[in-house]
Amino acid sequence: MLRISCPLTRPAEREYICRVLLEEFLGIHYLIEFKDRNDIEITLSGGSEHRLVLADVLLSKSEAEWLKPASLPARPLSRLEVEGMETRLPVIYGHGEPPLEQLRLEQPIIHCSLDLFGSCFFMLTRYEEVVSQERDHHDRFPSVQSLAYQEGFLDEPIVNRYTELLWRMLESLWPELDRKPRASRKLISHDVDYPFFAMRRSNLSIAKESLGDVLKRRQLEAAVRKARMIGSRVATLERDPFNTFDWIMGLSEQAGLRSSFYFITEQTEPGVDGNYAMDDLEIHDLMIQIHERGHEIGLHPSYRTYLSPQQIRREFHLLRQQAELAGIHQEQWGGRQHFLRWQAPDTWQGWEDAGLQYDSTLGCADRPGFRCGTCYEYPVFNxxxxxxxxLRERPLIVMELTVLETPHITEEEAFATIGRYYRECVKYAGDFTLLWHNSRLVRTLDRKVYQRCIEELK
Structure with missing residues (x-):
């Protein structure tokens, strides 16, 4: 069993990050103790002379600096060359000036100038998003303001890289240690913003939307498919271009996957929060169909819920209520915030208080990437x-809009982009979390890329 000797400051934060990295990610048993020291020392129970000594920076910040701009990493970041690793690691927190010395895995004592635990804590808790006041027009933290984007590692799961470094150092000192096996997962989810295009739409509204596809979005195929709904009765939804649920579930079933469908249960921003109500017969029947085919139903809290724990709780209650009426019972409930509107740590706390088990909001709204620095699911911290x-976070890696809205993108380019992120997740036996709206499968391009993601990414 490992012994972790830590400084006296911030014991709850230290216990959390040790549990996530050692227990959750690596599956290693340990004991943690707090002493008057300024670094972190890891030893093995039983008197071995081998030791791992890690820098400690973030969690030793003074109360006056904590969650203030003065506690953010100094830029530009240093890079740490690790013996046997092809690329250098960005050092979010550590000791030394750029560039840091090469880390050699020499026994019996390894001194690491990277604050590995503090740097992972920074990423997983979204520390910078609490400190920064930068927001976009939807009150979301912009990816371009993130340290990961500005320092060029948004496209790689830095926390997973740090975890692998930690394991390499531990294994070098104590070869008898074992880590738990992991298996990659492909987690496919669908935010049900508009289950049916024609629902509650007038012929004039359908015509305007179709015209917008032609003139603004240059999507003639989508325009034609939508225009065909003019004059159709709402109750006849077989030809509706957004009614892709049967096709989605069929692809998932053939690939041995379970799709998740997240529903908006109430409108807090008319015109933004979908075009349906949970007591619509069409929604009732759709939920039953999803459940009977073995797929998951979840919550998609409406636009103005991200800072309202009461509204999140209310909307989750409405979802559970409708599920009960449909005879739907699930052991686990999760979902994703509408428009990816989320604020650290308030939205997480709202989900916790509502009784939800997992959230999958934390991806970037404007580009794919590893916002939390990891492709592993993990418990969160307030x-x-x-x-x-x-509450557990399932970081969102790719949302289809961040790829397909690239001007003039081809099928091969879109699939290659998504595939790069998939392979990064597989490299660490992590979770590839893909969001694809049911309403974003109108064009042949969209359907081809999605189908390839399900069938070819293995």
């Missing part, structure tokens, strides 16, 4: 209260 939560 930076304001200093408490670990039961």
């Amino acid at each position: 930076l304001r209260t200093g408490q670990s939560l039961k």
Whole structure:
């Protein structure tokens, strides 16, 4: 069993990050103790002379600096050359000036100038998003303001890289250690913003939308498919271009996957929060169909819920209520915030208080990438209260809009882009989390790329 000797400061934060990295990610048993020291020392129970000594920076910040701009990493970041690793690691927190010395895995004592635990804590808790006041027009933290984007590692799961470095150092010192096996997962989810295009739409509205596809979005195929709904009765939805649920589920079933469908249960921003109500017969029947085919139903909290725990709780109650009426019972409930509107740590706390088990909001709204620095699911932490939560985060890696809205992108280019992120996740036996709206399968291009993601990414 490992012994982790830490400084006295911020015990809850230290216990959290040790649990995530060592227990959750690596599956290694350990004991943690707090002493008057300024670094972190890891030893093995039983008197071995071998030791791993890690720098400690972030979690030793003073109370006056904590969650303030002065506690953010100094830029430009240093890079750490690790013996046997092809690329250098960006050092979010550590000791030394750029470039840092090469880290050699020499026994019996390894001194690592990277604050590995603090750097992972920074990424997983979204520390910078609490400190920064930068927001876009939807009140979201812009990816271009993130340290990962500005330092060029948004496209790689830096926390997974740090975890692999930690394992390499531990294994070098104590070869008898074992880590738990992991298996990659492909997690496919669908935000149901508009289940049916023609629902509650007038012929004039359908015509305007179709015209917009031609003039603004240059999508003639989508325009034609939508225009065909003019004059159709709402109850006849077989030809509706957004009614792709049967096709989606069929592809998932053939690939041995379970799709998740996240529903908006109430409107807090008319015109933005979909075009349906949970007591619509069409939605009732759709939920039953999804459940009976073995797929998952989840929550897609409406536009103005991200800072309203009461509204999140209300909307989750409405979802559970409709599920009960449909005879749907699930052991686990999760979902994703509408428009990816999320604020650290308030939205997480709202989900925790509502009784949800997992969230999958944390991806970038404007580009693919590793916003949390990891492709592993993990328990979350409230930076304001200093408490670990039961809620788990499933980081969102790719949303189809961030790829397909690239001007003039081809099928091969879109598939290659998505494939790069998939392979990064597989490299660490992680989870590739893909969001694809049911309403974004109108064009042949969209359907071909999606089908290839399900069938060819293996």
